[in-house]
Amino acid sequence: MASRPQGHRARKRFGQNFLRDPGIISRLVRAIGARPGERLVEIGPGQGALTEPLLEAAGGHLEVIELDRDLIPGLRVQFFDQPGFVIHEGDALKVDFRALRGDGPPLRVVGSLPYNISTPLIGHLLEAGDAVADMHFMLQKEVVERLAAPPGGADRGRLSVLAQYHCRVESLFTVPPEAFVPRPKVESAIVRLTPHASLPQTARDEALLFQVVREAFAQRRKTLRNNLKGRLAAGDLEALGIDPGRRPQTLTVEEFVRIANHLSAEGEAP
Template sequence: MTSPRITLAAWNMHAKKKFGQNFLNDPSIPELIAERAKIGEEDLVVEIGPGLGALTVPLSKRASRVCAIEKDTQILPVLRSELLASGADNVEIINEDILNVSLTEMAEAHGGPIIVVGNLPYNISSQILVQMIRERRWVKKALFMFQKELAERITAPEGTRNFGRMAAMLGYCSKIRTLVRVDASKFFPRPKVDSEVIEVTFLTDPPHVAEDEDLLFAVIKAAFGKRRKNLRNALSNSELPLTPVEAEEVLVSADIAVNRRAESLTVEEFVRLSNALVAYLVVPSAS
């Protein structure tokens, strides 16, 4: 693995802040991540933001195939050169924004669930996670690197200050664990904070089933959208079709106190609340 500083300088390039580019400069880190991912020879790995290929190469040695989704057009010649030099001939590079890529279509073409890996930029990490949750039927597991602060929010337990929208959504349908902690010194350019790699394994059967998942996720979004307000006010000041009186009625029917705040709810209570809202929104037939 060539130093990213040297590689970028050789190509007269620099890391782009708008893409959140911080390149791993210690080969032991991507090797460790690839090893702990437990990738099999039959697996298709979709890598988000391969950059200079530091993680792509060790992934390619373990997987059947790697689809590397890279938005930065200018870095593609460098990535291709690095992969060629490493003999990684089972990597397909796709120059596209991951938010425009269907994981479902890729998995269907592969013939089974895929593994998703990536060092996610801060500004679109939530969008990528929401996309993956909605397509999770076709995702065996995901390994994502986040800045430490964001990783702690995503993995926050119920009832804690950091518990938020993404922790609630992932808590509904997956098991999460921290795989690797990566010091800021392992990147070029060096970020201000350390990072963590988390593993997300999706559940076939969630312990608490929402009658309408889209509505569940809308309730979670509404509740945390105004997290300083109590639930009655947060729900009624959101995209949900609820007045304060209606929000109170739904909360009461779900056996949840109206003055509680979003971070105090468990995943089971969010499911109970969304199921109560399903029943509340059902209009009896006139016939």
């Protein structure tokens, strides 16, 4: 998230659109509510439009991860007098967030994520477990709608179940295209992801859970009876209290966990 840097042209390969609306920036900083003593990490600071108020809110301590090496010299110059400002040059998808946390408090992660990395990066951060306290991301509005979609919603899919299994998901507010330079073709939105301190529903085998979810949504217009027929019979679904005639987008996280745990137990039976 950044204002447009002088002499820097936004790069399509990095998905760069520079946030420049001061009202949106202020609203986002208030939503994050950073405080001194927290470990705040900004992904993709650009020229530092959001970085500056975040530094102030966090008591002068902020770490940023920037992939575009052409932007890094400008950040170093802009924040040269901030000893608590740390730049990690590289790809956030390759950062070990557990190692980054170390023995310190859990990380609060902020960023404006381009469409092509939003899903894998959120998954990567979720794998960091208790190393991450929460995440505030600016994403394409349609991605936020998928993340937050309730059971039965038209936008509900694999990403909804993955995110809601691990986190409390809150869609905060929409950001119009005119808040950016260059102006994107789509609306954006801010989402808050807060990992559960303890999972409301616990899968015995998380890898199996997400295989089941993937298969269930393989053809979202088809019923569970059809999409999961290679896993379990319609009678097994009925025994679990789940109508095999339902479509996958109607299931709650708890129901997917129920199916996965049943399969896990079957696999362990002698």
